[in-house]
Amino acid sequence: MQTEKEAEDDAPPEEYVGLSDFTASGEDELSFCSGDKLHVLSKSSSDWWWAELRGVKGYVPASYLRPEGAEEDPWQDEEYFGSYGTLTLHLEMLSDRSRTEAYRQVVLSNSASLRDKVVMDLGCGTGIISLFCAQLAQPSVVYAVEASSMADYTRQLVKQNGCEEVVTVLQGRAEEIELPERVDVLVSEWMGNCLLFEFMVESVLLARDRWLREGGIMWPSSAALTMVPCQADRYFSEKMAFWEQPYGLDFTPLQPLAQQEFFTKPKFSYLIEPADCLSAPSDVLCFNMYKLQIKDLEEMSAQFQFCVERPGVFHGFTAWFTVHFESLEKGGTAVELNTGPDSEPTHWKQTLFMLDKPVCVCAGDSIGGAVVLRRNPVWRRHMSITLNWSINSSTEETDDSQVGTKTFPMWR
Numbered sequence: 001m002q003t004e005k006e007a008e009d010d011a012p013p014e015e016y017v018g019l020s021d022f023t024a025s026g027e028d029e030l031s032f033c034s035g036d037k038l039h040v041l042s043k044s045s046s047d048w049w050w051a052e053l054r055g056v057k058g059y060v061p062a063s064y065l066r067p068e069g070a071e072e073d074p075w076q077d078e079e080y081f082g083s084y085g086t087l088t089l090h091l092e093m094l095s096d097r098s099r100t101e102a103y104r105q106v107v108l109s110n111s112a113s114l115r116d117k118v119v120m121d122l123g124c125g126t127g128i129i130s131l132f133c134a135q136l137a138q139p140s141v142v143y144a145v146e147a148s149s150m151a152d153y154t155r156q157l158v159k160q161n162g163c164e165e166v167v168t169v170l171q172g173r174a175e176e177i178e179l180p181e182r183v184d185v186l187v188s189e190w191m192g193n194c195l196l197f198e199f200m201v202e203s204v205l206l207a208r209d210r211w212l213r214e215g216g217i218m219w220p221s222s223a224a225l226t227m228v229p230c231q232a233d234r235y236f237s238e239k240m241a242f243w244e245q246p247y248g249l250d251f252t253p254l255q256p257l258a259q260q261e262f263f264t265k266p267k268f269s270y271l272i273e274p275a276d277c278l279s280a281p282s283d284v285l286c287f288n289m290y291k292l293q294i295k296d297l298e299e300m301s302a303q304f305q306f307c308v309e310r311p312g313v314f315h316g317f318t319a320w321f322t323v324h325f326e327s328l329e330k331g332g333t334a335v336e337l338n339t340g341p342d343s344e345p346t347h348w349k350q351t352l353f354m355l356d357k358p359v360c361v362c363a364g365d366s367i368g369g370a371v372v373l374r375r376n377p378v379w380r381r382h383m384s385i386t387l388n389w390s391i392n393s394s395t396e397e398t399d400d401s402q403v404g405t406k407t408f409p410m411w412r
C-alpha cells in the first residue's frame with residue numbers, strides 16, 4: 001500500500017478549487033474556504049484526497065472540490081447523461097421487475113384508451129415504455145425523448161422490434177427538443193432516490209407546461225414521499241458497534257470517524273424489514289403532478305407525529321415513495337408503484353437516515369417533529385433533508401436525548 005508521501009512523489013499536483021467551505025474534523029484533515037485553490041497531491045480514495053493549501057497538507061473531501069478551470073455546470077449534465085449513456089443504470093432499471101412491470105401494467109390496462117393518442121415518453125432510456133405502448137396499444141405516435149447517447153441504441157431497438165411506425169426517438173433534453181404537436185399523455189420514469197434526488201422531476205414539469213395539451217394525462221399522476229421511525233440494528237452494528245471490540249481490541253476511538261463517514265449522509269438502497277418500522281408510516285409529502293410547480297421544489301416541509309407501536313431502538317428514519325398512474329378510463333382503477341418495505345423490493349429499495357445517538361423507545365411513546373427538504377441552490381440535482389424530532393415518552397421524564405435535529409446532504 002503506497003503511503004501518501006510515495007503517492008505524492010509519483011504524480012504532479014493538480015489544481016482544484018474549493019466549492020464550499022470545509023472545516024476539518026480530524027487533525028489529519030485540511031480546512032479550506034470556498035474559492036481556495038488547493039494542490040491535490042494524491043487521490044488515495046475516491047472520497048478523501050491528500051492536498052496542500054498554503055504550505056499545509058491534509059485530507060480533503062473530494063466532493064467539495066472541482067478541477068481548476070472546469071466551469072461549474074449546476075446540473076452536472078456531462079456526468080449525469082454520461083452515466084445514462086452506458087448500460088449499467090439501464091440494466092439495473094430494466095432488471096427491476098416491480099418498477100418495469102408497473103409501467104407495463106399502466107399501458108396494458110389503458111390499452112383501449114391509448115388508441116390514436118399522442119404520447120411523450122420523457123427520458124425514455126432504452127425505450128422500454130415506448131415499446132410497451134407500441135406493442136400493447138395503438139397510439140398514433142410515441143415521441144421517445146432521451147438526452148444521453150443511449151438514444152442511438154434506442155432507435156435500433158425500436159427498429160429491431162418493428163415499432164418504427166409508431167415510435168419516434170428524439171435525442172435531446174426534453175426542455176429543449178421541439179415536438180411537432182402537443183401530447184395527450186406525458187409518461188416518464190423520473191423518480192430518484194427519496195423520490196426527488198436528481199430532480200429530473202423539473203424536466204417533467206417543464207415538458208408538461210410546454211407539451212401536454214389541455215386535459216392531457218400525466219403518468220405518474222401523483223407521488224408521495226413516505227417516512228417512518230425505524231430500528232436499524234444490522235446497519236448500526238456493522239458500521240458503529242463493530243469498533244467496540246474487533247478481535248478483542250478496543251477500537252472505539254474510531255467511532256467518531258465512523259459517525260462522520262457512515263451516518264452523515266443518507267444511506268441509499270437500504271432494505272428495511274417491516275418489523276424494523278417502529279410505527280405506522282406516514283406520507284409526509286404528496287405531489288399532484290398536474291399542479292406541482294418547480295418553485296414548490298425549492299423548499300418542502302411537513303410535520304409528523306408517529307405513535308410507537310413496539311418497544312425497540314430508534315436508530316433513525318426510513319423514507320420511500322409511492323406513485324400512482326390514474327386510469328385513462330373514467331372510473332378505471334389507478335396503477336400503484338409502491339417502493340416501501342411491504343411491497344416487492346425495487347432497485348431504489350429505501351433510504352435510511354441514521355441519528356447520531358440511538359434512543360430506546362417503548363410502545364405508546366410518540367415521536368413528533370418535522371422534515372424539511374431544501375433543494376441545493378447551486379447544485380440543482382441535490383438537496384438536503386433536515387429532520388427534527390422529539391420523543392414524548394409515556395413512561396420516563398423527558399431528558400435531552402429525547403430531542404434532536406440533523407441535516408443530511410444528498411449529496412451537496
Ligand SMILES: NC(=[NH2+])NCCC[C@H]1O[C@@H](n2cnc3c(N)ncnc32)[C@H](O)[C@@H]1O
Pocket residue numbers: 081084093122123124125126145146147148150172173174175189190191192193198200203
Ligand atoms: N428514474 C430515474 N432517476 N432515472 C431513470 C430515467 C432517467 C433517463 O431519463 C433521461 N433523462 C433525464 N433527464 C432528461 C431530460 N431532461 N431530457 C431527456 N432525457 C432525460 C436519462 O438520460 C435517463 O436515460
